[in-house]
Amino acid sequence: MTLDRLASGLDARITVVDSSSPVMLRLMEMGLVPGASVRIEKRAPFGGPLELRVGGYLLSIRLDEAKKLTVET
């Protein structure tokens, strides 16, 4: 499934990153690479951004980008 559909507080592992846009490359450089573990800590209301825990720190991204990350629990 894609990251935007992951339930909050659940640990998951990134399997595939759709790296076709510069934004996604930037996210990869922030640690969202295949093999990294990721968890959704908070969701902003009304379809706002996500707060993720990745590689030991907190990162915020939008749902549009989260849709391009495939994860497995």
Added chain:
Amino acid sequence: MFVVALAGNPNSGKTTLFNQLTGLNQRVGNYPGVTVERRAGAATIAGKPAQIIDLPGTYSLISRSRDEAIAFEVLTGRTNDPKPNVVVLVIDASNLERNLYLALSVLEIGLPAVVALNMMDVAEASGLVVEPKKIEEVLGVEVVPIVAPSRRGLPELEAAVARTLAEPHAPKARSWQLGANAESVIGDIKEALIARGSPPASADGEAVWLLSSVGTSEKGRADEEHLILDGPLGEVAELAKKTLVNEPDFSAQVIAARYQRTREISAQSTQRSRPVERDLTDRLDNVLLHPLGGPLVFFAVMAVLFQSIFAWAEPLMGLIESGVGLVQEQVAVLLPEGALRDLLIDGAIGGAGNVIVFVPQIGILFAFLAILEDSGYLARAAFISDRLMARIGLHGRAFVPLLSGFACAIPAVMATRVIESRRDRLVTILVTPLVSCSARLPVYTLIIASLFASDERVLGVFSKGGLLMLSMYGLSILVTIGAAFVLKRTLLKSPTPPLVLELPPYRIPALSSVVRRVVERCVVFIRDAGTVIMLLSIVLWALLYFPREVELPPALLAQQAALSNETPEEQRTAVEAEVRAERLRQSIAGRIGHTIEPLIAPLGFDWKIGIGLLASFAAREVFVSTMGLVYGVGDAADEESAPLRERIQAERHPDTGLPVYTPLVGLALMVFFLLAAQCVSTVAIVRRETNSWRWPAFMVASMTVMAWVGAFVVYQGGRLLGFQ
């Protein structure tokens, strides 16, 4: 003298280390051609004088825009600074994986480096045991554990820098591999680089960097050059671009492989002494990012910030203004009458006052920003406002600057520095002057009070004056959003900036760091923008002052001649005010007013209003006192002054005898003031922050056109509809 560059992620404590090393011997400037600030200072390292360059905080060396390219250019000696002799890689020990990613990128291009393993205390407190020796073995460079704020480990770091300087280590080969295809691409580029003179030891790293950088540009237009490379890299860049066609996801492969490696290094050198537990940051985020509580706290914080620059700065600004007045009076007593005295008092000292009057607002706003940023809340504020701002096409970080614009555009434009993307920062800078700042208030107040029955009730509860004021603010918000919307889709076309936002752990801000940044911003403002503001203020003063030899009408001359010591004070003041008014009407500004009258007549303005428009370039509220001067009421008139209001109501067109000011003209004038860029200080600060004259020129031109069109539509449209 040798050069040390500090490189590291944002929030790695790099700037704290820089401050510890350089103390007060530092200077903030701009790199040529970009909007990135250059921060450098002097220090003594192991007994030798050194220049320390603090690189902009970055997560990566890949350059996708001109601004991002700066880090690489400084490291490889491509800016005006000499190539660094040693790079100090500042790494957050509590977040090894991501921090080591940048470290590997820097080491791969073959630079002599030392790792400063910072925040050892934070790592220990969270139950992480980091072993510097293990990292040292893998990276092949010295790794020194430090705690920058308390100077722990700094002598050892300096010693390590000195050792590396004396005996640079051999660059270590890249420690990760890609697939065969990608490796052969790297090999081709590496050979091409060596053939053109790149040192073999660093050619591999340079090839990887070049291939990762040429392929991707985040600019909206493809033709914009984001890399300006010389030497072998520049010669091979085209070849690298062509080669990439066969390996489109090269960058992604590199990033994944490098991260794989940093995960291994991190795992080898770190142990957990106890399981992860919910820390303070988690608990605070539960409240501050709560779906309901989060926005509430956000609005409370923003309300306090707004109140502070809007209201708290007021007494300080008043103090500065009266201080300037006092100095002017003193100088007036000391010097003989004449043009020189007037130049000094009204031109120079007045101009200097025009500069320092902004310091309280800048100081307060940047104290707030520094506290918000250092505490970790600024990133959360961007998280919360992102949904709103993304609709306009801007980053969540544009919220604070735009809000500050309601107080004053000067600190607001300076605050856009928190926006990373150059284009989004430019958009925010260009629309901020459209936010209705507090200097427009006296103008609105004067017009509403003079031309509208402002106390008249509408629907029983609202006053007409209040509603008019409110609609000016409403219009301002609409125009600001509209302008941002248009700019984002035309001139500064770029996608809505991605929200790639680190939410750093909450920390208590250090007072010294806050004070340092406040002082730094005020110095930058006075030094870089202040000179321009002063010069333009003096030019404006001269326009209103010269020529001195004017022909006064015979009637006025007679009145003036009739003045004697027995003349009542009131009459004397009235005659003197009329003489000053006559001089002003015949000044260069007055002539310009006459010249532009055909241009502004379609807006319902006469040439006397033209003088006011010109004078208000010094600051919008100057319109009020200038109109006081033009109408012979004296320059002490403010927006509350009854004589000025009466004069405005009584003013008639000499040829038709009709009133100059009708409610419709008043409305057009307010709209004009809302939209026009009448503020030399804004022009000066936009020049400083965009590092060019092009953008301020564009801003003035486009806002003037908007103001003209806006006032035209109001005035002519209103007349068509039968209003007066």
